[in-house]
Amino acid sequence: MHKLLLIFLALALGGNSDKTKEISKTTTGTKIQTDMLIGEFEPEELKEEPYAGWFNSVYDDYTPEEKALQTIDENISDYEITVFMGTWCGDSKRETPKLLKILEETGYDMDKFTIIGVNHSKSTPGNMEEEFQVHRVPTIIFSKNGKEVNRFVEYAQQSLAKDIAKIVSGKDYSNSYAK
Known part of the structure; x- marks a missing residue:
């Protein structure tokens, strides 16, 4: 739940930008890239x-x-x-x-x-x-x-x-x- 809150907060703070900010998470040791240019x-x-x-x-x-x-x-x-x-x-x-x-x-x-x-x-x-x-x-x-x-x-x-x-x-x- 704490990680989800941090991700939400990061998106909310970066919401005024045309680009999403870098957010990455680890699932069973594998880094998943979730950022993109928008x-x-x-x-x-x-x-x-x-x-x-x-x-x-x-x-x-x-x-x-x-x-x-x-x-x-x-x-x-x-x-x-x-x-x-x-x-x-x-x-x-x-x-x-x-x-x-x-x-x-x-x-x-x-x-x-x-x-x-x-x-x-x-x-x-x-x-x-x-x-x-x-x-x-x-x-x-x-x-x-x-x-x-x-x-x-x-x-x-x-x-x-x-x-x-x-x-x-x-x-x-x-x-x-x-x-």
């Missing part, structure tokens, strides 16, 4: 603990396909990108580091990039997920002049780089959940 945050935060372990290994090991990267480089500057992801989500852990590597390698203007963390219910402060109709993560939304053009949802049709190349070059692309 709301808008800076991509660099993923390179810090407790996220660095999964983020940096995927980021460092990923090499985007050259042809797709060239197509992205030629076309992506026209787009604003909004990403909804969960620091707890396996699909987000797989795709988000790759996305950030693609953007870095193409010299994308990160002032046009927004990343938003969701909780396990895929909710955010201010319910931003409702405005963008986000039901799965990661969801990568590509917009021009404030209007959505297309989106990548959860997993690639071919590969992340090839899917993004199709989206930004205006080729026919539908995510796995498009009707």
